[in-house]
Amino acid sequence: MTWNIEIENIAGILDGETTIEPGLNAVRGSNWQGKSSFIEAIKTALGTSTELTENEDSGRVQLRTPDREIAVELVRENGSVRRSGTPYLENEYDVIRAELFACLDERNVVRSAVRRGKNLEDVLLRPLDFQNIDEQIADLKREREQIQSELSQAREAKKRLPGVQEQVTQLEKEIKELREKRDEIAVSDADDGTSDDEDDESPQQQLSEVQTERSQAKNRIERLERTIERTEERLEQRRSELESIEIPADDDVESELASAREQLQQLKRDSEVLQSVYSANEMVLKEGRLDLLTEVERELTADTVVCWTCGNEAQREEMEERLNHLGDKITELRARTEQYHEKVKELETRREEIDQTKRRKRDLEREITELEETLADRRQSLEEAEKRYRNAQEHAEELSDAVDETVEAISDVESKIKYREAELKDTRDELSQLETRADQVEMLESESEEIRTEIEELRNRKDRIKRRAREAFDEAMDEILSRFGTGFETARLTADFDLVVARDGREASLDALSEGELELIGFVAALAGYESFDVDETVPLLLVDGVGGLADDNLHTLIDYLHERTNYLVFTAYPEYTSFEGREIDPSNWSVATNRQVRTD
Incomplete structure (x- = not known):
């Protein structure tokens, strides 16, 4: 602790x-x-x-x-x-x-x-000025208004649930009756058919299958056209970006970086050497323990010291002054070291920018190649889909001549079935949404009460x-x-x-x-x-x-x-x-x- x-x-x-x-x-x-x-x-x-x-x-x-x-x-x-x-x-x-x-x-x-x-x-009470209580209350009020709106919708949903459930039941009944009617028409048409082969499909079934195939082919054509358009736009963007890329020359970056790093290390070593000399001599002078290293003659005016490195006599003040000069030199070395450190960082950043530009160029070239291949494949698929659509269209026109009133009746019933099925789906979705909203009534009421309490607490x-x-x-x-x-x-x-x-x-x-x-x-x-x-x-x-x-x-x-x-x-x-x-x-x-x-x- x-x-x-x-x-x-x-x-x-x-x-x-x-x-x-x-x-x-x-x-x-x-x-x-x-x-x-x-x-x-x-x-x-x-x-x-x-x-x-x-x-x-x-x-x-x-x-x-x-x-x-x-x-x-x-x-x-x-x-x-x-x-x-x-x-x-x-x-x-x-x-x-x-x-x-x-x-x-x-x-x-x-x-x-x-x-x-x-x-x-x-x-x-000054800390209260930094809590922005009025702003907090305003935010909570806006949040409460949103919750109240959602709560109103949830309560309305709860009221509508029985009616929507009844609509679902009624639509399910109508769809069942329409399917029975369609089956009756189909059976009646089969009994009236002239074909002796029970495995042969009726014209109605063949037409339905051809129409389905034609619709599928048309949908595929539309999807492929949209996909090709997006691919062409993306390809054009990548080509434009590739043309705009310019890779800076990097001939001298590595050599400059190596030289700067070498100079930086040399300055660090020089600084450490001078710092060691400075710290040791400073400690001897600061602690007043010159007598541990050399002879000291103490006089009234000044102390005379025999230098422990050269043997010459010197005044203590002179030694302190030289030590100060040494400290200034250390400071200068540190400043130069920091300059070279910044230069190394700048060169490393420049080298990284060049590498990133090269990588981006390679990525763009690879992506362009892939897009060109994809575009060719999709254009081939589009030709095949268009051919399939033309064949289905011709076949549908041939079968349409053979379809009689029974087919039209069945189609009419099937259209009604599809309409009712779509309506049923929408109604079920609405029912699900209403059930989800209705289930949130208690939760929203609780959240609204909590916010009201929090607003009241902030006010007080x-x-x-x-x-x-x-x-x-x-x-x-x-x-x-x-x-x-x-x-x-x-x-x-x-x-x-x-x-x-x-x-x-x-x-x-x-x-x-x-x-x-x-x-x-x-x-x-x-x-x-x-x-x-x-x-x-x-x-x-x-x-x-x-x-x-x-x-x-x-x-x-x-x-x-x-x-x-x-x-x-x-x-x-x-x-x-x-x-x-x-x-x-x-x-x-x-x-x-x-x-x-x-x-x-």
Whole structure:
């Protein structure tokens, strides 16, 4: 459950890393050691801050939790700071909740509003502005209207079901009677026939088969004509696309890429060699352990050192200056390395574009060949279908002369049968649709009720949040008063979110409260928002910084109280406060901007 955080150029921290454990995490240190900057670094990882170190162009925070790995980078551009990467909190609603009610540093607007005696409604209810409640209600209303329309159709379908079912039954009866009539005509025609061969087909049957064959041939011709037209259009498109393809020359890409890669590797090796030399010498000078490598003569004006590589004497300042020059050279090498890295990427991209163009050309040529073969096959099939149609047409004309009134009667009956069958099919489809819609009545009624409830809940959300915030304020204030010996009896929020404090049974002015008492009330107000907006479900930690006016025992009491509200509590404290039961974070190992300024001066 440990959180690991690495920091570079955030607020006052130039470079630092540490861990955050479950429970209490106290950042103990004197002024200008990076305590508040550490809080800003965590806020940067959360997504609520973008405080880049002054005079720095970029910075980063990397946060690793058991579930996620967060990397956020800050870049200064045109006088402002731009953030890249994905912070812990992405949703704007979650960010504003955490900023107001979980990041309780000295600049927290809730604490600030309490110190200034301002009305708290705007700050405590600000997250509601990011939920777009009115838009949600409008969307739900549109959805409800759609469901109501579907529900009306479903209820109408339920009413029509008996009548449509009766139509199906009646059509089935009519079709059965028509088929019996057709069979009677056919039997009568067979009895009157002159053919002695019972296996021979009647003229009516032959004509029906020929007409069917002719219809099939006609349908096939139409399908083939449409298919040929589509194939010709597609073939023309592919030929046009093939003609428009131009393959860029790639003669020099591979050689340029190989040369760039080789130069990039050489620069990386040179940079690593210089970095190793720089790091080793920097550590010796930084730790003041020159005597491990060489002789050091310490004098009042400066230390004289025998160079451990050439044996010549040199001043320590000269060695530091040369080391700085070496650092500048490393920086220059890194910049050149990045340039060649970009060049390699550009050449690889160019090579890939050329390969893709070649592949596309081959694919088009293959597809054109296939389309030409397909087009030839379909044209051949069209000729055969047209020939089949002409033969069937001639045969049908010959048989038509032999068909008498019986055929016409049978055809008439069959036409009626087909008409009734089509009507039956449509009616059955309608019946099926009506049954499906009718089955949805209960479900649609339930969905409509759920949306109505959700709309009502959204309408009442602000009032509910206001009530919950005031209740949470009262509960937290009761607990605070039971733990602290404050100079006031109680404090509460009015219905308009004005802060009222009572002392000796009478309302007291906030100006009469001590700094510590105002701090306690500020934390109570922030925790009221924390509870009413369920901030713990979004971010499992509280950040506390800049707590003034509290004695040692009162600060311990406040920290213990806040610890009960969260999984991770990170807070700052001066060394003069007694130890806390939890993890203590020592900022002395961090590189901070103040130290850099001192060395420069």
